[in-house]
Amino acid sequence: MSADPGTVDLLLPAARDVRVDGAPSRRVRAGRAGGPARTGLFLAGVLVLAVSVAAGTRIGAADVGWTDLGRVLGARLGLGTEPLPPLLDSLVWDLRLPRVLMAALVGASLAVCGTVLQAVTRNALADPYLLGVSSGASAGAVIAAVLPLALAGPGAGALGVTGGALVGALLSFGLLLALLRRTGLDSVRIALTGVVVGQLFTALTSLVLMASADADTTRALTHWLLGSMAPARWDAVAVCALVTPLGLAAAWLCANSLDGLAFGADTAASLGIGVRRTRMLLLVVTAVLTSVAVATVGAIGFVGLIVPHGVRLLVGPLHRVLLPHAALAGAVFLVWTDALARVAFAPREIPVGVITALLGVPLFLVVLRRKGEL
């Protein structure tokens, strides 16, 4: 892919806010949009996220009023308000709140991973699970769920799925790296190897399910495999809250390199980007982010694929701008889809992975229609 001079200039930080003539106009939009407008959009996004988290905490099997929410927070944070009845307090503090925060963290994490991988592999179909990490996590979770019956007591089952998923995810990523070891990490090879590793672990998952799980275990795992926020607790939120900001910051620091990589290895190299090193770093960052997310809440689809495209249509392709907005959009999107998953078919709760696609597809088509191109 040879890049025309106009776009190459765009990639240089100094050229960012300069008007470029002759370059494809849509792509330059972000470059032209003034700094203040961009900051305004970002701040509005932060505000929307904060409101979404607060509103999302109210929605669920039991309606929680603003005053109830205030009382729970006040009592828990030691502000001396009168606490709610213990079970309602536990519902809000132990279940609802960590769940909503987890949705925000995972949504941000997945959207950013998708954005990064779409640039690294130069593939519009790339999503966080392209590297096979989710298949590895599924295999790990399934093995952990089936084996404890034979190996250990009931305690193993509790940590089993999350722990197994994390081990599986990291193992599959280790295998991917081993397979990519002597290669130049070119985009097609990354994508294909990821797909192959993913297929291997998917087959393992099916094998274990068919060979040894009973109907109840299979049903329980299906929920997890589709992606569900229900298992989110404070411990998982703490891990995510530690890892996600670090990962997002690392990705953001690579924003300029990502712009270069999006145009291909040659262009990136000519801009002075260490292509192999940067790709490796970004692969590790996305794999860790995705593994941590998948381990707790399963492979929630769609967020990491479509949110990056939607946000790119809105704010343009420059990663310095794109990444933070994608993170916000992913977080807001997952907070609301999960709230919907809790109440849409009440009293039944459906895995959020089902809702993300059901709701995301039409949303995305609307954006696509308005913008006219990807």
Next chain:
Amino acid sequence: MRHRARPGIPLTLALALAAAGCSTATTTEDRASADRPSAAAAIDSCGRQLSFDRPPQRAVALDQTSTETLLELGLQDRMAGTANLKTKIPARYQEAYAKVPVIAPKIATGEQLRSAAPDFVVAGSADLYTKDRAGTREELAAVKVPAFVSAVDCPQQNEAGKSPFELLFSDYEQLGKVFGSEQRAGALAREQRAVVAKAGENAGRAAARDGGQPTVVYLYSVFNGMPYVAGGTGLPGEMSRIVGAKNAFDDVAEDWPEVSWEEVAARDPDFIVIGDLSERGRPGDSAAEKRAAMAGDPVVSRLAAVRENRIIEVPGIELDPSVRSVHTLGLLADAMKDLGYVR
């Protein structure tokens, strides 16, 4: 020979109904004694100590078996919810069942459970206490809600060699202690123990045509044309031992493994037990469909048990451990006599 299995079933049904009638008669006096105030209790349920300052007033049953057990113990007025109904509640519990709110038609979530404000949670299986379902037992203990798991689903904690029926009876006694209705629970355990003992009278005298132990295949459901049968770990294996038969798939270490029709034919059982799940109503669930599936299979239809109609129909749900299971055990013992396997 062909129709001899039939008369046994109504007879046992009548007996079972009579037994149920007896137990309802004791309801009023028992409830009076159950309402004693400040009866503190402590029990050990599947590895956790549960303690109660007073008998629970807002119990939630997380599945059908525990719901039916509590209803059998006459505790409907002290239940704040049920969940996860798999099939119809039998007629004799329906009136009591109607008083209990359904907090979730399927598996209850932690939010749904907490919204019901329970002071005690009962489940037939430990699987229901996971983070993505009702929440772990530790989490519930932290908010002072004791979480009971049936001893039947607690292989690690039980003393070895205790039969599933004994485990069921220990559940009744434990729950009776918690709710302060020991008499009612003790009576239920005694009644059911008597049914088991009666069915066990077959054991010494059971014999197949060739003089060996009669073998049986339990056909639970037919899904996509494939048979699900009772393996070695479920209740049917134990039922077979009690009545002196041998479950032909005892060597498969699963509750309800999916096998092939060929394998069923290879095991060539002396008789076949069909679980009627027509209340569940999915394709292949009714007894008639299972008979048709066997008659339609080129190999299985040639089996002596099928050709001579040595087939016993029982309510499928009773093949899993529950307060209703002894009913099927009785059916099985009587049908074996009718089929001539008991000398």
